Amino acid sequence: MDSATVERFEASRNRLASIAYRLLGSAADAEDTVQDAFLRWQAADPAFIEVPEAWLTKIVTNLALDRLRSAKARHERAVGTWMPEPLLDGDPLLGPADTAEQRESVTLAVLALMERLSPVERAVYVLHEAFAYRHAEIAEILDITVAASQQHLHRARGRITLARNTTRIDQAGARRIVEAFVDAASSGRTDQLIALLTDDATGISDGVGGTATKLILFPTPQRLARAMQAGLTPTPAKRRLAGGSPSIHAVVVNGCPAMAFTLDDRIVGIAILEVRGDKVAGLRSIAAPNRLLRLTEHWQRREHDAPLIESW
Template identity: 50%
Template sequence: MLVGTHELEVFEKARPRLEAIAYRLLGSASDAEDAVQDTYLRWQSAGHAEIETPEAWLTKVLTNLCLNRLTSARARRETYVDQWLPEPVFAGDRMLGPSETVEQRESVSIAMLTLMERLSANERIVYVLREAFGYAHGEIAEILDLTEANCQQIYRRAKQHLATGRTRVEVDAAGARKIVEEFLAAALSGNTDSLVRLLADDAISAGDAGGVFPSLPRPISGALRVARFLRTLFTIDDAKRAMIGGSPALFAEVVNGVPAVVLVVDGQVVVVVTFEVTTEGITAVHTQANPAKLDRATRTWTSGEPLVESW
C-alpha cells in the first residue's frame, strides 16, 4: 500500500523520536535504524483511518519490534566473541534523543546502556519510556499490555538494578576536551602513576573489538590495573600501526554525553574510548574497536583539530 503525503509526513515527524527510543532500547544505532524501518513498513500497510493517535500506535509497534530484537539479542550476546558494548554516537546526533534533563542525558551514556544489559526486556522498555521520554505508567501499560501497577513495579525494580550511588560529572565540549587532554598527557607519558591519579580506586575498563582485534576477554578493575592496561593501549608500535592501517590522529569529542578519545585513520573512525567521570574520578573506560559498530561514527564524523597527529 502506498503511503500518502500526510501519512509520510506523520511518520517522518516521528522518526527522530522513534530512532532515539530504539537506540536506548537496543544499544545499537544500526539495529535502531532497522527497527524504525520495519516500523515504517507496518505503518505503510496500516489502516490509517482507524488509528486515532499515530504517535501511540507507532511507539507500540516499534516497542514490540524492539522487544523481539532484545530477546534474540540476549541469546546472541551469550556467545558474543568479545565483551559486548553499545555502539557509540557523537553529540548532536538525533539518535541520542532528548537531553533536557539529567536523567535523559544519563540514560544514553555508554555506562548506562551497558548496565541496561542486566535488565529484562520489559524492565528496559519501562525504564527507557518513563525515564528518558516521560511516558506515564498508564501509557506504558497500554504499549506492553500490562497493568499500570505492574509497570510501576517494573520501573522501581529497574531503578534499583541501575542505581550506582555515584554523582556523574556533566561536561560540555570544552570540559570534555580538558579531560581528554589531561588523560592523554598521562597516557602518553608512560607514567602509570599519572594515570592512577585520574582514576577512581575501583575504576573498570572494558573493550569490544568484535573478535576483529585482540582484546581483554572480560573487564578489568582497580585503578592500578586499569592504568597499566591504558598505558599499553596508548603505546603505538609497528604491529598496532599495521593492525589499524597506519598511525591514527587523536581527537577529543563528546560521545553519548561523556568525554571521549576518538582515533581516526584517513577519515575513518577506528577506535572510540569513552570516560565515565564522577566526583570520584574516572570510574569507567569503555573502548569500542569493533568496525561493525563504528560505521555510523565514521559517517557522521566531522574532522576538527587533532590533539595528537602521530606518536
C-alpha cells in the same frame, strides 16, 4: 500512502529511532526497527489509529522487544563480545538530553547495565526515564497493568546503580578531560594516571582492532592504568593493525568525553571515559569496525578540533 501520512511518520522518526536505540544499543537495529514500523504504518487503516504518536511508539517498542527476545540477539549478547554502539554528540539517535535521566539513559555504561534487565523492565525504564511517559501510558504500550509498570521501574532502577551523569559535557570540557588523561597515560608514571581515577574505576575493551574473542576486563584502577599506558604506547605492530599512525582527537560520545583514534578521516578506535565528579570512573574501548561505521559517518560530516596527538 499520501504525502501527509508519510510526513506524519517522518515527523516522529527521530524520536522513534532514539527509543529503539536505547532499547537495542545498536544504530543499525534501531533503524531497521523504525523501518519495520513504517511498513506497519503503511499497511494500517488510519481510521483505527486515534493517536498516531502513541500507536507508533507502541509498535516500535514492541518490535524492539521482539528483537531483544530473539535467539540471535540473546546469543550475541551472551558470548561476551557485545558492547553498545557508540554515537557521536549530535547524532539524532541519541534523542533528548535535557534532564539528568535522559543523559544517563544513553551513556554506554547504562546501556550495558540495561543488559541485566528483562526486556519489559528495559522498556519501562527507557520510556519513563528518557521520554517521560506516565505509567498509565506505558501500561497501554506494553499491555501490562499500571502496578506492573511501577514494579518494573522500581526493579530497573535498583539494578542500574550507576551514579547519574548529571553534568552535560561539551566539546571544550571533553577536550580538557581527555587531554589530562592522555598526558597522564603518556607520562610513564602510573601513579599520575591512577590519581585521575576513582577508587573503583574499571575498564572494558574489545581488543586492538576489535579482534578479541571475548571482552577484556580491567577490574581495578591499577589494571586499567597499566592497560591505558600500554595502549597509548605506539608500536609497529599496533600501527600495522590500524593501517598507519592515527591522530587522537577529543570528542563527545554518548554524552561522555572520549578519545577518537582517526586515520584517513575514519574512526578506527574510540575510548569513552565515564566521569564521576572530577575523576574517571570507567573506560570503554571499542575498535570493532562494524561498531564504528555510524560514528565515522557523522565524523566525516563535521569540522573537528585540532588533534591532541597529530600522529600516534
